[in-house]
Amino acid sequence: MDQENVSATLTVAVSAARVFAVLADPTAHAAIDGTGWVQEAVDRAPLTEVGQIFRMDMYHANHPNGDYRVANKVSVLDPPRAIGWLTGQEKDDGHLEFGGWFWRYDLAPLGPSETEVTLTYDWSAVPQSIREYIQFPPFGPEHLTNSLHHLAELVSGG
Structure with a gap:
């Protein structure tokens, strides 16, 4: 099992x-999320640039704080074909640090x-230091399928 990504596909x-x-x-991301972890957008502006x-x-x-905040950095923006982002966190000094995993x-x-x-x-760029305390993927593949079904409901107005 050397695969370091998981994906799901759905036609809408x-x-x-x-x-x-x-x-x-x-x-819209909290409504799409198949894990139930995303609560609310802090930055509400549409994603318009890498x-x-x-x-x-x-x-x-299971997070040490329960509630926490992630900082995402848009890494792919090719309307209307692809969108993706790296997920990380913002340190107290405002510095952004990314863990090596991304959504696309x-x-x-x-x-x-x-x-x-x-x-x-995809978690292929996650360094060993993070892999020592987070198992990847941190959820089952059904969560991606759930996200796609939530997205389908949202875009179809259902």
């Missing part, structure tokens, strides 16, 4: 542009109102 009955618009809206930082309030029962959505239009969406979680 809306345009790629509509899917991309929802994914580029940080305020390098943009957006923070999310999170909760995980790839959108393949199958027609004017149908899109194949692939969600990938």
